[in-house]
Structure formats: structure tokens, C-alpha cells
Amino acid sequence: MKIVVLKFGGTSVGSIKKIKKITDIIINYKKRNFKVIVVSSAMSGVTNDLIKKSIEISDNFNESEYDALVSSGEQVACSLIAGRLNHKGYKSRSWMAWQIPIFTSGFHKNSRINHIYKQKIYKYIKEGGIPIIAGFQGINNKERITTLGRGGSDASAIMIAKFFKAQRCIIYTDVEGVYTTDPNKLNKAKKIKVISYEEMLEMASLGAKVMQPVSIQDARLNRIDIEVRSSFIKKSGTLITKRSNIINNKIITGISSTHNDSKVTLVGVKDKPGVAASIFKPLSKNLINVDMVVQNISPNGKETDLTFTIKTEDLNKTKKIIRNNKNINFRRLLFESGVTKISIIGVGMITTPGVTFRMFQALANKKINIQVISTSEIKISVLINKKDTKKALTILHKEFKLEN
């Protein structure tokens, strides 16, 4: 059976008009003899409105009720899609997680799918039906509704593609695909035709908001080809697949940049085992996300300087937490808001020497000062002054020939 999973995000089903439009996409696959399984998010705005209501009810809204509450949005979208397909003469119906069922484990608001019962859906698609499955939701072993956290409908689509051995999972969204860099920041940004899971993971966690890292990781582990494409424009999108499927001429696949970061440096920290943990544990407990961490070797073996970045909105909280931290000793606390992390990403750099040098040289030629450097196997990140962001993106995009 040629099975394809089509996932539609909130903006793709954001109005009755759009729902009508995406049913045409579904019908097209059906006409091409695919067995189609559809996964839908809630209509855009609905989930946020429900969350707002929950906050008005309680600043500590019960988590299992939260899941019951917010999962209702997908129920609406799915029945409207199925209703439209029925109207067009196609056999289709909505499926809630409890009807399939889709079982999850873990905590409310942030569950993970661990089993999908296939019998009913298999029977239904064999009979020619188009199942419209509510994304983002599952049930736990107590028969309570659970949700999968941010980007949960993508996670649903990928797990459904896995369990039903789909040929492909297509994520329909409001962007045309994944770009070499943020098109809002650099208009020379180009759509990437094909990208590896690993590169996509680095792109995603660095700010490419197309998919949540957890979903990409699920796809990677289960070797599911994902295509990200637009619901509104009939153009091929970006294929996310395994490295061996990619014949890549480029060393670098994309460049990402953050915005609104701050840099914090603790000067003269007493260098003893466990000091980093003492610094970061209270930050993590306060939900402050620490990004780049760089620790210099201490010249005298007794003291060290530790630098890390955070979102600027967390800066005041961070300063307070560090100053009140009795478990650490340091001489001075430095901080600077208005920094940007620029990262170049590409599996090509594994086999190509000199990428780091080329990046630094390109930035130096434009007199852009590098404050902090951090590297991984397929990524090099540098911290620069925010005002240089555009200049840095432009030169790196050109240096690594991403505009061709």
C-alpha cells in the first residue's frame, strides 16, 4: 500500500476557505491512488484562545484539564475537514485519539506517543476512506486525554507515518520550506531542496521555526522522509531525509541567527569540581534557557572565567539568581545585552577542512568582531554584536555560495 501522511498546521486550516482549499490537496493525492492519512492541528488562534481562558480560570490550571481543554480545537478542525470531503463525495471521517486509540506516556501537556493501534485505521483506508486524525493529542493508560506539547501535531504525523509505514510524511504549513537563512533577515535567502535530519535539527534548535526538534528527532530515528511545503502555493518544498540520500555539493546548508540574546560572564570563578552545575542548576529551575557556554582554562589553575548566553528577557532574573547564589564565588559579573549568535550548519564541513577559517576570515574582512566561539560536528557558532547581524549573514551567505 502506498500510504502518505499529510499534516496540516493551524494556519493551513485557519478559516473555512482554507479548509476548502486543503481538501483539494487531499483529493489530489487520493486521485493519484495514494492511501491518504490526514493529521490536522486546530484552526489557528483557537489553541491560544483556549490557553488564555485557562489562565483566566487559574494561574495554576490543572494539567490534565488543560489537555482536555486544548485538545478540543483539533476535534473541530478534523470534523470540518472530514465534512468537506464528504461534501465532495469522498468517504472520510474524523478520528480522535481515543477512537483509534493513540497511547501516550509521560506527563500531561508534554506526552509522547508510544503506541498507535493500527487495526481500525487500516481497515478504514483499505475500504477507501480518508481518516482525518486529530494531531497533538493522545490518551494515557487512565483514559485521560493527553497532549504532546508545542508542535505536537508534527509529532503525531511522524509517529503515524512510522506506525503505518508511510512512504512520506508531508508537513503542510504557511512557509514554502526551509531556507538557507531567515528570509525576513536576508532577502537573498534561498529555499533548501533537501536537508539531512541532523542539519535540520541544528537549524530548528537555532531558530528555524518550521518544526520542533523533537519531531525531527523522531523522524530521524524512524527514518521517515519529511517534506515541508506550503498549503497555499503549489511549489515543491524542502525534503528532510537521511544523509545518504543527499548528494550535496555545498559544504554549508544554512545559516541561522538568534535575536535578542544577552551575554553573561562570571570573572574569577573559583575553579573546583561542580561549580558549573552550581551556577546553572538554579537558572534551569527558573526556566531560564542557557545557550552557548564557554569556559576558559584558568591560567593559575584556581580561577576561571565562564561565559554563557541567555535570552535578553531573562537577563534581570539571571543577574538576581547569580548574585543570590551562595554556592558560588566569583570576582565580577559582566553582562552585555544586544548580542547575536550566528551559526553555519552543514554536514559537508565534516569532510571539508578549513571551514572554520573561512568563516572567521569572512567576518574579519568585514571588521566584525567575534566575541565567543562554539563548535560541533556540523555547526560553527559565533557570538557577535547584534548590529552586525545583517552584515554577517550577507557575507557568510555569499562566502558559502548559498545564493546559487
Added chain:
Amino acid sequence: MKIVVLKFGGTSVGSIKKIKKITDIIINYKKRNFKVIVVSSAMSGVTNDLIKKSIEISDNFNESEYDALVSSGEQVACSLIAGRLNHKGYKSRSWMAWQIPIFTSGFHKNSRINHIYKQKIYKYIKEGGIPIIAGFQGINNKERITTLGRGGSDASAIMIAKFFKAQRCIIYTDVEGVYTTDPNKLNKAKKIKVISYEEMLEMASLGAKVMQPVSIQDARLNRIDIEVRSSFIKKSGTLITKRSNIINNKIITGISSTHNDSKVTLVGVKDKPGVAASIFKPLSKNLINVDMVVQNISPNGKETDLTFTIKTEDLNKTKKIIRNNKNINFRRLLFESGVTKISIIGVGMITTPGVTFRMFQALANKKINIQVISTSEIKISVLINKKDTKKALTILHKEFKLEN
């Protein structure tokens, strides 16, 4: 166990503020050591908005998808109520029909509850929990979501009261109770303290929009005391109970009136068996609701005059259907829009002679012409000119001492 079922209508949960308010009502019963089961409708406006969406999707929206669609509204209301009770420190959770489960039979959009599994809810209330059950919904034996039709949440509440042997079922709504007549039409209308199921049935089907007849009938068959009262004003409402519980001094309990009716008369209809069926069958097929039907005895045994009333909005359609009806023969078709049906209702009239006379005399004294008369055991209805409605209500309300 002292169990009470509290049902909240759409206006009672129409905003976050109102949801907070009704949780205080719930807590009050809990404090008085009741085991409380709550049944909720969707927040007002939500169901209509969903119905509107379904119509935009298709003028013939699939009925099982319709049920999946509109039942989502109750899910939202229930989780918000449960979330609020949790916030206040009470053990509470939402229950969808599939989680209990509540089984229905019949057609989609208009199902009837035929079984409620009690184990889980019993266990939950014994542990001190307050279950918040989604009204209006059930599941069928195919595990599809069903809904109970108009006023379905009342039906849910009454069947839940039946299965759990509740002491009382309290319907919280936006009116203070049932009135002797429509307070919008007659400001001397008074709240009725206690009314029998039978009287309430007549009141309901005649235009008292407090509860749907089917729910009252369910309550009557299962001998469940219902109290209708306001969510917003702390005053006792109207108790609907069996006749033997009522010590009633009044002959008449209430007066109802329709508005916007039309009268249709077929003059000289060939009087043979099955002729009435031939007339009414095509009307019924076209969803035209025929109300009063009066047939005069034909003087010559061959012809008869037949009069009935319909809603004025159906008048043109009715005329067309009758004129195109090849199965009936008549000499003339008369019609008159702008008539009103006034009914006096009361179990007291069974044992009190002369009620009919008193009604006719009172109307005659005010020179109100009676066009058609129809009577049942506990009701007398007359058709009058619409312009006399207010005058008729006033005189009858006074005649039967309803203002005291």
C-alpha cells in the same frame, strides 16, 4: 448517598466570570455534604458558531461529523469548570461521554441516552471528587460521538439523575423559573413555585422555553424532581414534580400563548377515510409543524371543513403543497395569518367543572372572538386574533387568580 445533579446551561457558563460564579454554587452543595454531579452545556454562542461553520463547509454537512464538531463545546466548558474547582482546592475532573461511557441509540444529531455506566463515576464521587460531565453528548455502539438534539444537556442531566438515583436534578439557567405566563408579554406574570410534569409538558410545548418537552417527559417517566432556577440570582426557582406532591389551590397553573401563527381552512373536503392523512403527510415531510387541528362534522356526511394552524413563516409553502396535492379534493382554501393560540393549563381543571365556561365568558366579556377551540384533559386552547393577545392574557390571568 445524597446525590444532587446540577446542570448549567450555556448562559450560565457563558464567560470566565460566570464559570467562576457557578463554581461557588457547586462548592455550596459540596459543603452541605451532597455528592455533587455537574452537567454542563457549552459556553453560550459556541455551539451556534460551530453550526455556522458546518453550514459554510456544506449545506448537507455529514451528521456524524456534525456531532463530533458540536460536542467539542461541552468539552471546553467542562474542563474550565473542573479547572476552577481544582484551583479552589476541590477534587474535580471533566468527563466526556466516551470516558464514562454514556451510550445512546437512535440517529446522529438526535440520539437518546439508553445506558450510563456507573462504576467510574460512583467510584469518583465516593472518593470525594466532583465529576463535571459533558452534557448533550454520548457515544453509539460504533464508538462515534453522538448528540442529543436541542436542549440535549437537560436530557443528559435527567438521565444522569435517573441512573445515579439523585435526590434532585437542578437546572441552572438564565431565568428564575417557570412563570404563570410569559413575563415579556404580561408583567403581572408570577413565578410558579411548583408544577406537575404534565402541566410543564403542556407549558413547554406551547412556548415556555425553559425546558424541552422530551426532557420533561424523561423526568416524568423516571419520577425525578427537577428544580429550574437562576444561576445569577439567589432565589428559589420552580419545582417540577409529580402531581401527588402538589397541594394546589389553583385550578389553573399557567397560561401560554403562541405568536406568529396562521390558520388554514380547507372548505368542502371530500369526507372519506384517510383524507386527513393525505393532507398532513406531505406537510410533515416538508417539516411543517401542524398545531391545532379541528374538523367539523360534515352535515351531509360527504363533505367536511378542516382547520389547522401553522407557523406563519410556513404559510406560503403550505398553500403550495396543498394546491399541488393530487390526493385531496376540496372546494376552497382559506387562510389567515396573525392569529394567536391562548391556552390555559392546570391539573385542577380535571376536578373542577365549569373552567371552559369561565374562560369563554371572560373572553366574551372583553369582546374577544374565539375562532377555534381545542381541549385536552388539563388544557383548553382557543384561537384568537393576534391583536387581542395582551387583552386575553390579562383577563385570563386575573380570572384564574394567577397574580396572587
